[in-house]
Amino acid sequence: MVTSPLCTRCGENDETLFHCLRDCRFSKVVWEKIGFFNHNFFSTNAVHIWLHDGASSSCSTLFLSGLWWIWRQRNLMCLGNETLPLPQLCSNIDSLKVSINTAYNSTPSAPTLDRFIRWNNNNFQCIILNVDGSCSGDPIRTGYGGVIRNNTGGFISAFSGDINHSQDILFAELSALYHDITLAIGLNYDEVACYSNSLLTVNLVKEELNQFHVYAVLIQNIKDLLNPRNYSLHHSLREGNQCADCLAKLGASNNEAFTIHNSPPETFSLFYKRMK
Numbered sequence: 001m002v003t004s005p006l007c008t009r010c011g012e013n014d015e016t017l018f019h020c021l022r023d024c025r026f027s028k029v030v031w032e033k034i035g036f037f038n039h040n041f042f043s044t045n046a047v048h049i050w051l052h053d054g055a056s057s058s059c060s061t062l063f064l065s066g067l068w069w070i071w072r073q074r075n076l077m078c079l080g081n082e083t084l085p086l087p088q089l090c091s092n093i094d095s096l097k098v099s100i101n102t103a104y105n106s107t108p109s110a111p112t113l114d115r116f117i118r119w120n121n122n123n124f125q126c127i128i129l130n131v132d133g134s135c136s137g138d139p140i141r142t143g144y145g146g147v148i149r150n151n152t153g154g155f156i157s158a159f160s161g162d163i164n165h166s167q168d169i170l171f172a173e174l175s176a177l178y179h180d181i182t183l184a185i186g187l188n189y190d191e192v193a194c195y196s197n198s199l200l201t202v203n204l205v206k207e208e209l210n211q212f213h214v215y216a217v218l219i220q221n222i223k224d225l226l227n228p229r230n231y232s233l234h235h236s237l238r239e240g241n242q243c244a245d246c247l248a249k250l251g252a253s254n255n256e257a258f259t260i261h262n263s264p265p266e267t268f269s270l271f272y273k274r275m276k
């Protein structure tokens with residue numbers, strides 16, 4: 001929110017959309033430098049028509065790249081108090097134009113190779129945890145689950161649970177992680193590698209805590225469990241995390257808030273059948 005409608009760059013006119021992107025002297029000089037200097041370009045006063053004409057002209061990528069960098073330049077000046085020299089700005093516009101053109105004109109890439117993914121210990125010689133959350137169906141059901149295995153994949157323990165007060169997958173993922181770590185601590189494991197296929201969850205726990213995050217308390221609780229121990233957290237691809245996914249779906253499918261499975265639950269037989 002600003003107190004004055006005046007353009008913060010030139011202070012000469014109100015910062016309308018046109019002034020900001022085209023008519024301000026800081027914008028106009030860029031347009032002229034990259035080749036837009038005909039009278040019509042600066043005289044149109046309908047934003048939609050101006051944008052449409054620019055984006056459908058023969059130099060549309062140059063126009064759009066110019067638009068983007070003029071906006072960036074404006075923000076750098078107004079918010080960051082810095083300016084890019086004109087040659088640098090023109091060079092950025094040209095690079096962006098080339099990137100866009102390359103993206104649309106590239107020849108078909110080489111056929112992708114199949115990559116086979118499965119659970120593995122990634123050379124960890126410790127206890128391995130896999131966790132997952134689930135949020136699906138109509139009405140939406142939320143659940144979480146996790147499994148504890150030894151480093152050769154042998155089943156040790158698992159849990160699943162229903163979350164009836166939230167329909168947020170992130171909450172389910174974080175809850176799964178919290179409960180699996182708690183379970184491993186209860187079983188007195190000194191060294192543990194935890195896997196989640198939610199990259200967001202992994203990053204939230206590993207990075208510095210944002211105290212305003214809606215789940216800041218839960219994230220801090222997880223950090224407090226992990227930090228004093230030889231417990232590490234890693235991202236897993238979804239395909240390597242399927243047993244945890246099964247448990248999360250199992251958790252969402254009944255009303256039990258928390259169930260510990262001391263033997264592999266029936267739902268895992270799906271995988272044995274598939275392997276046979």
Ligand SMILES: [Zn+2]
Nearest residue numbers: 007009010024
């Ligand atoms: Zn201005």
